[in-house]
Amino acid sequence: MFSRLRHLTTLENLPRECIERLLDRAITMRDACAHGTRKLDLLNGRTILNLFFEPSTRTRTSFELAARRLGADVINFDIGFSSTAKGEELFDTLHTLEAMHLDAIIVRHKVSGTPDELVRHAMSGVSVINAGDGNRAHPTQGLLDALTIRQHRPDFSALTVVICGDVKHSRVARSDVHAFTRLGAKEIRLCGPAPLMPDQQEFPDCKFYNNFDQAIEGADVAIMLRLQKERMSSIELPDEAAYFREYGLDSRRLAMAARGCLVMHPGPINRGIEIAPEVADGPQSRILEQVGNGVFVRMAVLGEMLAR
Amino acid sequence: MFSRLRHLTTLENLPRECIERLLDRAITMRDACAHGTRKLDLLNGRTILNLFFEPSTRTRTSFELAARRLGADVINFDIGFSSTAKGEELFDTLHTLEAMHLDAIIVRHKVSGTPDELVRHAMSGVSVINAGDGNRAHPTQGLLDALTIRQHRPDFSALTVVICGDVKHSRVARSDVHAFTRLGAKEIRLCGPAPLMPDQQEFPDCKFYNNFDQAIEGADVAIMLRLQKERMSSIELPDEAAYFREYGLDSRRLAMAARGCLVMHPGPINRGIEIAPEVADGPQSRILEQVGNGVFVRMAVLGEMLAR
Amino acid sequence: MFSRLRHLTTLENLPRECIERLLDRAITMRDACAHGTRKLDLLNGRTILNLFFEPSTRTRTSFELAARRLGADVINFDIGFSSTAKGEELFDTLHTLEAMHLDAIIVRHKVSGTPDELVRHAMSGVSVINAGDGNRAHPTQGLLDALTIRQHRPDFSALTVVICGDVKHSRVARSDVHAFTRLGAKEIRLCGPAPLMPDQQEFPDCKFYNNFDQAIEGADVAIMLRLQKERMSSIELPDEAAYFREYGLDSRRLAMAARGCLVMHPGPINRGIEIAPEVADGPQSRILEQVGNGVFVRMAVLGEMLAR
Structure with a gap:
C-alpha cells in the first residue's frame, strides 16, 4: 500500500x-x-x-x-x-x-x-x-540521474559522487543531492570556484571542494554542470580556457577517479569548457543514457x- | 430537420x-x-x-x-x-x-x-x-456567455444584463448582444465612458449608460469587459484608480444589482481596474465557469x- | 525486391x-x-x-x-x-x-x-x-513536382520543362532537375537573369536561357521560382515591374508554350513579380494541385x- x-x-x-x-x-x-x-x-x-x-x-x-x-x-x-x-x-x-x-x-x-x-x-x-x-x-533530472547511476552502480551505500561546476545556481545539483542522499549515497562532494559554490549550511551532509583534482579522487560518478557563460564575469577565472583548466573534466582528471567512474552531464554540454570532447564522447560517458x-x-x- | x-x-x-x-x-x-x-x-x-x-x-x-x-x-x-x-x-x-x-x-x-x-x-x-x-x-464567446447565464437563469425573457467597459472596441460585447437578443433577453444595458461607447444606432435595442451605478441597478448579470491599458489615454479618466472608481465592479456596486447577480468577465481580468479582487473571486463570480x-x-x- | x-x-x-x-x-x-x-x-x-x-x-x-x-x-x-x-x-x-x-x-x-x-x-x-x-x-518538392506532372503528362520522354527565375539559389530547381532527369525528361531548360543563373557545368544536360520568350517556346511545363525580393539588388533589373516584364509568366508568354502547358510554382507566389494573377489562378495552373x-x-x- x-x-x-x-x-x-x-x-x-x-x-x-x-x-x-x-x-x-x-x-x-x-x-x-x-x-x-x-x-x-x-x-x-x-x-x-x-x-x-x-x-x-x-x-x-x-x-x-x-x-x-x-x-x-x-x-x-x-x-x-x-x-x-x-x-x-x-x-x-x-x-x-x-x-x-x-x-x-x-x-x-x-x-x-x-x-x-x-x-x-x-x-x-x-x-x-x-x-x-x-x-x-529539477526533480525529474534528479530521478533520471539516480536511475542512470543505479543501472551501473546498484549499491548507493558504496557510492562517492562528485558534482562540479556552478553548484550555487544549479537546480540540477540540488535535486541530485536530494535524490542521492535519500538513496543512501556514501559521499557527495560539491566542487566549483568559490563564487559559484553555495553556503555550506545548505548542504550539511556534503563535502565542499574548490580543487577539482582533490574532489574527483576516487569518485564513482562525476556530474559536470553546465556553465552559463554569462557567469564567467562573476568568477575570478579570466576565460573559458582557464575555467576548463581548473574545473573541466579531461582524461587526466578522469584517470584520478575510481575505475570506470561514470561521466554525467545534464546537457547541453559546452565542449572544452566544462568537459573535454574525448571524455564527453568516451566510453565512460553516460550523457546520452541520461x-x-x-x-x-x-x-x-x-x-x-x-x-x- | x-x-x-x-x-x-x-x-x-x-x-x-x-x-x-x-x-x-x-x-x-x-x-x-x-x-x-x-x-x-x-x-x-x-x-x-x-x-x-x-x-x-x-x-x-x-x-x-x-x-x-x-x-x-x-x-x-x-x-x-x-x-x-x-x-x-x-x-x-x-x-x-x-x-x-x-x-x-x-x-x-x-x-x-x-x-x-x-x-x-x-x-x-x-x-x-x-x-x-x-x-x-467573437461568436464562441457569445455562446459560452449565453450558456453560463442559461445554467443559472434559464428564462432569458426575465433577464436584465449590463455590459460595462470598453464596449466600443469589444467583439465580446457585440457577440454577447447578438446572442442575448436572439434568446429574448428583456433588457441589455451598455455602460462605459463616452469615448469607449459605440454609436447608439449600432445597438438600437440596448440602453446606454455612462453611469455604472445607474446601469447596474437591478441587473441579473454583469459582464465586465477587459480594459486595454493603452486605451487609457483616449478617455478622460486620468488613471486606473479613477477608472475603477467610475466603472469597476466592487462589492458596493454589486449590492445594487439584483440579488445573486451573476458576475462575468471574458478574461484575462485586470484586478483593481475593471473588477475588485473580492468580486472576481467571490461567490457570485462565474468567470471560471465561463x-x-x-x-x-x-x-x-x-x-x-x-x-x- | x-x-x-x-x-x-x-x-x-x-x-x-x-x-x-x-x-x-x-x-x-x-x-x-x-x-x-x-x-x-x-x-x-x-x-x-x-x-x-x-x-x-x-x-x-x-x-x-x-x-x-x-x-x-x-x-x-x-x-x-x-x-x-x-x-x-x-x-x-x-x-x-x-x-x-x-x-x-x-x-x-x-x-x-x-x-x-x-x-x-x-x-x-x-x-x-x-x-x-x-x-x-528539397527532395520532397522534386517528388511532388514530378507527381503533378505525371498525372497530366505520363510520358516524360516527350516532355520539355522550363524552370524560370532565380535558379542559382534554388534548391527546388535542383531537386526538380534531379527528378525529371531520372524520369527521362526530353529537355530541361533553365532560364533567368545572368546573375541568378548557376554554372552551366553544374547542369550539363540542361539548356540555358536568359530570354524567357525563347525558353518557354513549346514547353509542356513551366515552373516559376519564387524571387527573394532581397535578391533584386544583385541583378541588373531596376525593379519588380522590370523583372516581371523580362521573366514573369503572363498570358502572352503562356500562349507561346505548348498547348495546355502546365503552370507550376513551389509557392508562396509573388503575384505580379514572377507570375501574373490571371495565370496563377487560370485553368492551366497546377499550383494548388502541387x-x-x-x-x-x-x-x-x-x-x-x-x-x-
Whole structure:
C-alpha cells in the first residue's frame, strides 16, 4: 500500500520508497519500449499542458514524448517568455487552465518556488510537475540521474559522487543531492570556484571542494554542470580556457577517479569548457543514457500520477 | 430537420433554434465529460488548423482542447504575428491550406470581417470558425456567455444584463448582444465612458449608460469587459484608480444589482481596474465557469460542423 | 525486391525505380484519402520530429499533416531560428534526439549539406528527411513536382520543362532537375537573369536561357521560382515591374508554350513579380494541385521509411 504521488515539485521530502518505486516504474517503461511496444495506453484521454516560462526545448520535448508514449494529449501553452507571470496574474492563469479540465501542468519558471505556489493555489485535482524552478529544483533530472547511476552502480551505500561546476545556481545539483542522499549515497562532494559554490549550511551532509583534482579522487560518478557563460564575469577565472583548466573534466582528471567512474552531464554540454570532447564522447560517458532515461522517468512520474 | 452549420463567423444572423441547439449540445458534451468520458470519437480523422494572426493563448488552447477531446487532430499554423496577411496573400494562404484537405480553419485576425472574407474565397468544403475579428465578433464567446447565464437563469425573457467597459472596441460585447437578443433577453444595458461607447444606432435595442451605478441597478448579470491599458489615454479618466472608481465592479456596486447577480468577465481580468479582487473571486463570480463552458461550446460547434 | 529508403536527403542518386515507387505510393495515399479514409494506421506509435532551423510554416505543416494522417505522433522542436546550430553543437542536438528514440527527423537548414551531415553522424536507426538545405536540395518538392506532372503528362520522354527565375539559389530547381532527369525528361531548360543563373557545368544536360520568350517556346511545363525580393539588388533589373516584364509568366508568354502547358510554382507566389494573377489562378495552373500532392508524397516517403 502506498499513497500515490499527487504533485512533484521537489525530491526534498520524497520518501526513499517513493523514489525507488518511480525508478522501478521507469525500468518497466524502458523494458516495454525495448520489447517493441511503441505506445502504452495508460493515459488515454488525459491532457497534459506544458507551461514553460523559460525556454527549454529539450526538457519540454522529453516531457511531451513521455506523455504521448502513454497515450495522453499534450498542449503547449506558449507563454511569451518575456512575461513576468507572477502573483495574481499567475494564479489566474492557473485557475483558467484548471477550469479547462487539464490533468497535469508541467511548469518551468525562473522564480524558485513557483511550482509550490501553484500547488497551494490549485483549486481542482490538477497535478503540478516541476520542470525546473530557479536555482531550486529539477526533480525529474534528479530521478533520471539516480536511475542512470543505479543501472551501473546498484549499491548507493558504496557510492562517492562528485558534482562540479556552478553548484550555487544549479537546480540540477540540488535535486541530485536530494535524490542521492535519500538513496543512501556514501559521499557527495560539491566542487566549483568559490563564487559559484553555495553556503555550506545548505548542504550539511556534503563535502565542499574548490580543487577539482582533490574532489574527483576516487569518485564513482562525476556530474559536470553546465556553465552559463554569462557567469564567467562573476568568477575570478579570466576565460573559458582557464575555467576548463581548473574545473573541466579531461582524461587526466578522469584517470584520478575510481575505475570506470561514470561521466554525467545534464546537457547541453559546452565542449572544452566544462568537459573535454574525448571524455564527453568516451566510453565512460553516460550523457546520452541520461537523455533516454529522462523520457522513461517522466513516463514513470506521469503514469504514477495520472493513471486510473 | 435543420440545416447544419457550415461556418461560424458571427452570431448576428444565427436563428434562435440554432443557438439553442448549440447550447444543448454543449450541455451534452459537459455531461459526457462529467460522467468520466475523457474523449469522444466524433471527429476521429478530422484535422483542424489554428490560424491566429493575433496572439491568444487562452482561446487557442480552448479550441485545441475542444478539438482533441472530440478525437480530431490539431495543427497550429504559426503565423508571425507581425505579418499583415491581407488581400491576395491571405487568400493564397487559405487556398494552400484548403489544398492540404483540412476540415476546419479557426481564425483570429485584427481586421474585422476577415473570417467572412475567408468564407467568400474558400474553394473547398473547409469550415471557417471565427475566434475573434477586430471589434466585430467573437461568436464562441457569445455562446459560452449565453450558456453560463442559461445554467443559472434559464428564462432569458426575465433577464436584465449590463455590459460595462470598453464596449466600443469589444467583439465580446457585440457577440454577447447578438446572442442575448436572439434568446429574448428583456433588457441589455451598455455602460462605459463616452469615448469607449459605440454609436447608439449600432445597438438600437440596448440602453446606454455612462453611469455604472445607474446601469447596474437591478441587473441579473454583469459582464465586465477587459480594459486595454493603452486605451487609457483616449478617455478622460486620468488613471486606473479613477477608472475603477467610475466603472469597476466592487462589492458596493454589486449590492445594487439584483440579488445573486451573476458576475462575468471574458478574461484575462485586470484586478483593481475593471473588477475588485473580492468580486472576481467571490461567490457570485462565474468567470471560471465561463472558461469551462468555453471548451464545451467549442466542442459543440466543432461537433455540429464536422461530425459525419 | 527492393531496398527500402532509409534517409532522403537528395534525389540526386535515387534510382528511377525508387522515385517511381514513391510516386506510385503517393497515388495510393491519395486514392485512400479520396475514398474517405481519413487516417491510416501505418505509422501508429511512430514519432517524427520537425527540426526546422529556417522558418517554413507551409512545408512543416505539410509534413505534420502527412505524418498524422499515417497515425504518427509529431513533435515540433522549436529551435530559435537565430541559432547557428552547426558542427558539434548540431551533432549533440542530433544525438540527444536520437537518445529519445525518435523514428525520423525532418530537417530544414540554411547550410547546404546539413542533412547528410546528420546522416553521417547518426548513431541509431533514426531516419533523416531533408525539408530543404541551403541552395542544394528539397527532395520532397522534386517528388511532388514530378507527381503533378505525371498525372497530366505520363510520358516524360516527350516532355520539355522550363524552370524560370532565380535558379542559382534554388534548391527546388535542383531537386526538380534531379527528378525529371531520372524520369527521362526530353529537355530541361533553365532560364533567368545572368546573375541568378548557376554554372552551366553544374547542369550539363540542361539548356540555358536568359530570354524567357525563347525558353518557354513549346514547353509542356513551366515552373516559376519564387524571387527573394532581397535578391533584386544583385541583378541588373531596376525593379519588380522590370523583372516581371523580362521573366514573369503572363498570358502572352503562356500562349507561346505548348498547348495546355502546365503552370507550376513551389509557392508562396509573388503575384505580379514572377507570375501574373490571371495565370496563377487560370485553368492551366497546377499550383494548388502541387500543394495537395505535397502531402501525399510526404505520406509516401514516411510510409516507405517507417512502416513495419
